[in-house]
Amino acid sequence: MxxxxxxxxxxxxxxxxxxxxxxxxxxxxxxxxxxxxxxxxxxxxxxxxxxxxxxxxxxxxxxxxxxxxxxxxxxxxxxxxxxxxxxxxxxxxxxxxxxxxxxxxxxxxxxxxxxxxxxxxxxxxxxxxxxxxxxxxxxxxxxxxxxxxxxxxxxxxxxxxxxxxxxxxxxxTPGVLWPKFEDEETALNLAFTGAIKDEIMDREELAYNLVKRLQEHYPDNLKERYKIEEINEDPLETLNSIARRRGCLIKGGEIDYDRISTVILDEFRAGKIGNISLERP
Known part of the structure; x- marks a missing residue:
């Protein structure tokens, strides 16, 4: 990124x-x-x-x-x-x-x-x-x-x-961001929670990174929310499993990444994946 x-x-x-x-x-x-x-x-x-x-x-x-x-x-x-x-x-x-x-x-x-x-x-x-x-x-x-x-x-x-x-x-006072984000994690965290407008981000890459983070720290939340049986080592495979469970597919059974990315980001922001803290002190 x-x-x-x-x-x-x-x-x-x-x-x-x-x-x-x-x-x-x-x-x-x-x-x-x-x-x-x-x-x-x-x-x-x-x-x-x-x-x-x-x-x-x-x-x-x-x-x-x-x-x-x-x-x-x-x-x-x-x-x-x-x-x-x-x-x-x-x-x-x-x-x-x-x-x-x-x-x-x-x-x-x-x-x-x-x-x-x-x-x-x-x-x-x-x-x-x-x-x-x-x-x-x-x-x-x-x-x-x-x-x-x-x-x-x-x-x-x-x-x-x-x-x-x-x-x-x-x-x-108006909401204000700062000159530049030195580390990728800060930028991702702000994008996950919607502080950075989605229009300037790649939503599919964002959803992939969110799944990667969640399967590391909150695997059970992902399993429970999306009714998937296991978490794959490869976050992309986990994302694919979620897409299939949710029916986010296009012709020929291929994954509709645009649609599943929107689903995951929206549900995370609405708290539907559970109570999640992306940072620890």
């Missing part, structure tokens, strides 16, 4: 925006895909955010393997960065965000409460690569109450602050 390399102008602009907006927020909420916590982390975010308080939401945790996600939570959490397992679609885990922010800012909030401030409004910036569920998160937090909350000093007029019922104001 060739090294995917891109950096459209809007991504550069987003990076600049993130840097500027850091000055007006208390913390950053970074959304990642629980199935690929390493690959779905934009390495530039670490550099840009520096010591800024941050919460990492491992979204789509309903699709990942629970015990692996727990391992990631432990690995990613530190004094200034906390990780939470969430499902932005159902709202599971989102109620932990405010208590986590209060924990990070405990000393500051205690001082404010001593001065008589009862209600402490917090401001966060939401960041994440494309297709990790940023819009779903924002809509869930705002309960579809996407509204500007007025211009603030030092905030340019085109910034949209979104109110939530947790006394948190959120600032959205």
């Amino acid at each position: 060739p090294r995917i390399n891109w950096f459209p102008g809007h991504m550069k602009k987003t990076q600049r925006e993130i840097k500027e907006n850091l000055k007006v927020v208390d913390a950053v909420i970074e959304i990642r895909d629980a199935r690929i916590p390493r690959s779905s982390a934009n390495p530039d975010i670490d550099k840009i955010c520096g010591n800024k308080a941050r919460i990492i939401l491992l979204n789509k945790s309903d699709l990942s393997e629970a015990k692996v996600t727990k391992m990631w939570i432990d690995k990613l959490s530190s004094e200034n960065v906390k990780a939470i397992e969430v499902n932005c679609l159902t709202g599971k885990g989102l109620n932990q965000i405010r208590p986590t922010l209060d924990l990070i800012f405990k000393e500051k909030h205690d001082r404010l409460k001593e001065k008589g401030l009862v209600k402490i409004q917090m401001r966060v910036m939401v960041v994440g690569i494309p297709n990790v569920g940023k819009s779903t998160f924002i809509n869930k937090m705002a309960k579809n109450n996407i509204a500007k909350t007025g211009d603030r000093p030092g905030v340019t007029k085109n910034k949209q602050w979104i109110k939530t019922k947790m006394d948190i104001e959120m600032l959205d």
Whole structure:
């Protein structure tokens, strides 16, 4: 697979925006895909955010393997960065965000409460690569109450602050990928989960690589989902068996690779092959 390399102008602009907006927020909420916590982390975010308080939401945790996600939570959490397992679609885990922010800012909030401030409004910036569920998160937090909350000093007029019922104001940023993927595994993981558009990938090669990965780590899931009796050493043979079981054939009984590739990728993304984590800490 060739090294995917891109950096459209809007991504550069987003990076600049993130840097500027850091000055007006208390913390950053970074959304990642629980199935690929390493690959779905934009390495530039670490550099840009520096010591800024941050919460990492491992979204789509309903699709990942629970015990692996727990391992990631432990690995990613530190004094200034906390990780939470969430499902932005159902709202599971989102109620932990405010208590986590209060924990990070405990000393500051205690001082404010001593001065008589009862209600402490917090401001966060939401960041994440494309297709990790940023819009779903924002809509869930705002309960579809996407509204500007007025211009603030030092905030340019085109910034949209979104109110939530947790006394948190959120600032959205466009989903941004980074200049280049140095290793093939990261590119594949992002493509498997749909963060890279299928149009720029070879779907058949992608499905083959996914089967190869799944038969190595989740052979039973493949057997159960596709009712195949054995996993062949050659991933292509496994793919062929799946295609035959699913009737993805063309004239003369040949394999319809285009069709079976679509089936496998769509079913993996929808969680139909089971709870799968493509990365371990």
